[in-house]
Amino acid sequence: MCHRIRLRLPKGQAISYDYQDILHDALINAWLAAGAPIEQVLGAQARPWTFAAIGWRKSNQGRVHSLVVATPDATLARFLRQLDPTHVRYARASTAELVDFGPAEMIPEPDPIPPQRGALGVLLLSPLAVSDHGSGERKRWHNRLDGLDLSPLLSRRLSKLAGRPGRLKIQADPLYLRANPRHDVLVKLKQTPQGPAFVIGMKAPLVLAGSEEDLRLAWYAGLGEKTRNGFGCIGLLERGIRR
Numbered sequence: 001m002c003h004r005i006r007l008r009l010p011k012g013q014a015i016s017y018d019y020q021d022i023l024h025d026a027l028i029n030a031w032l033a034a035g036a037p038i039e040q041v042l043g044a045q046a047r048p049w050t051f052a053a054i055g056w057r058k059s060n061q062g063r064v065h066s067l068v069v070a071t072p073d074a075t076l077a078r079f080l081r082q083l084d085p086t087h088v089r090y091a092r093a094s095t096a097e098l099v100d101f102g103p104a105e106m107i108p109e110p111d112p113i114p115p116q117r118g119a120l121g122v123l124l125l126s127p128l129a130v131s132d133h134g135s136g137e138r139k140r141w142h143n144r145l146d147g148l149d150l151s152p153l154l155s156r157r158l159s160k161l162a163g164r165p166g167r168l169k170i171q172a173d174p175l176y177l178r179a180n181p182r183h184d185v186l187v188k189l190k191q192t193p194q195g196p197a198f199v200i201g202m203k204a205p206l207v208l209a210g211s212e213e214d215l216r217l218a219w220y221a222g223l224g225e226k227t228r229n230g231f232g233c234i235g236l237l238e239r240g241i242r243r
Contacts, residue, residue, distance in 0.1 A: 002071035002111070002220040003077035007085055007104040014055060014063040019221040020230050021190040023053050026090035026099040029030065029068060033087035041228075047073040048161050049080075052125035052233035062188075067101065068109070068125055072161070072220035087222030095191065112236055113216045119209040120219075121237035127185040127201020128224045129231040130154075141200035143184035145172040150206075154223050158214065161221055168210040168218060177205050184202050193222055199226060205237055 009015070023131040040047050049071035055064035067088070071077055088101035089199045091172040113120070118173060130153055142148055146230075158166035177183070183202045190197050208215055222232035 001218065002070070002072045002074075003080045004109040004220060006107045006109055006156065007067040007081060007101050009065045009101065009104050014065040015099055015101070017062045017097055017099060018060075019097075019130045019188050020053065020062070020140065021094055021197070022090055022095075022097050022099050023051070023060075023064065023067065023236040025092075025231055026088045026101065026181035027051060027067070029085050029090055030087040030179060031076075031079060033084060034079040035196050036080040041077060046228060047071070047076050048221045048227065049073065049076055050126075050220075050233045051230050052235075053230060054105065054125065054205075057063060064159045067104075068235070070109075070220045071185060071224070072217050077233070100199070111216070111218060111219075113212055115212060118211075118215075119207060120215050122206050122208060123237050124201075124203045124206070124223075124232070125235045126222075126230050126233045127187060127199075127203050129199055129201045130224050143200050143202065143234075145202050145204050145239045146174075148178045154218075155214075157224070158217050158221065158225065162217055162235075166210075166214050166217070168208055168214045170223070171209075172206040173207065180204070187231075199229075199231070201231055205236070209232075 026044055039045055052068045053064040054066040054094050066180055067167045071080055085104040085106055086102040091098045132140045132142050154170050155166040155168050184205050187199045188203055191197050225230040
């Protein structure tokens with residue numbers, strides 16, 4: 001059974017971070033403390049899960065007050081139910097960063113997929129990452145949603161996760177794209193010996209249309225690439241981005 005939670009800090013509290021991977025590492029620590037084997041949550045053979053950091057950026061630093069974490073995998077869902085916010089913690093001496101969600105409240109998020117409705121209006125709680133495979137050896141990321149056929153690009157990954165053909169139709173809101181010509185979000189992913197590593201993601205309201213099973217998979221697994229690193233997590237458009 002799928003599962004999705006929200007870890008919410010008390011009102012007025014937020015955590016500062018420089019690179020998004022420290023939030024990922026804090027969640028890995030909590031997954032392992034809940035009993036998940038490391039190969040199920042980290043690495044090429046890991047099972048699907050996604051997260052979003054809800055907050056804002058101030059100057060060059062991120063601030064997060066809530067984390068949304070979800071998985072469509074029945075085994076990981078069992079561990080996610082046992083996750084303890086006090087274990088969502090990671091300290092990094094090299095950047096003097098500390099993530100500690102110990103005071104957070106853990107709130108289960110209900111399944112929003114209505115039976116036989118066939119469509120869902122969503123927003124991207126974390127940016128959508130889609131690589132451009134035709135841009136040469138160096139990996140590049142799409143940074144515009146207009147003119148990009150999302151349906152085959154994003155259904156391909158969902159099909160692989162489901163072990164069957166996925167047939168979601170995915171359309172960015174054209175009025176939003178017209179009013180907001182820039183859709184790109186530059187995410188500072190991690191610090192490497194060669195310097196900062198960035199991923200360019202995109203944000204815009206989307207309409208997903210398809211079967212109940214495919215909509216549910218997108219809700220719990222996320223859309224696009226690097227979902228386990230905090231990309232492609234979606235939320236209901238009607239609810240907005242809330243605490």
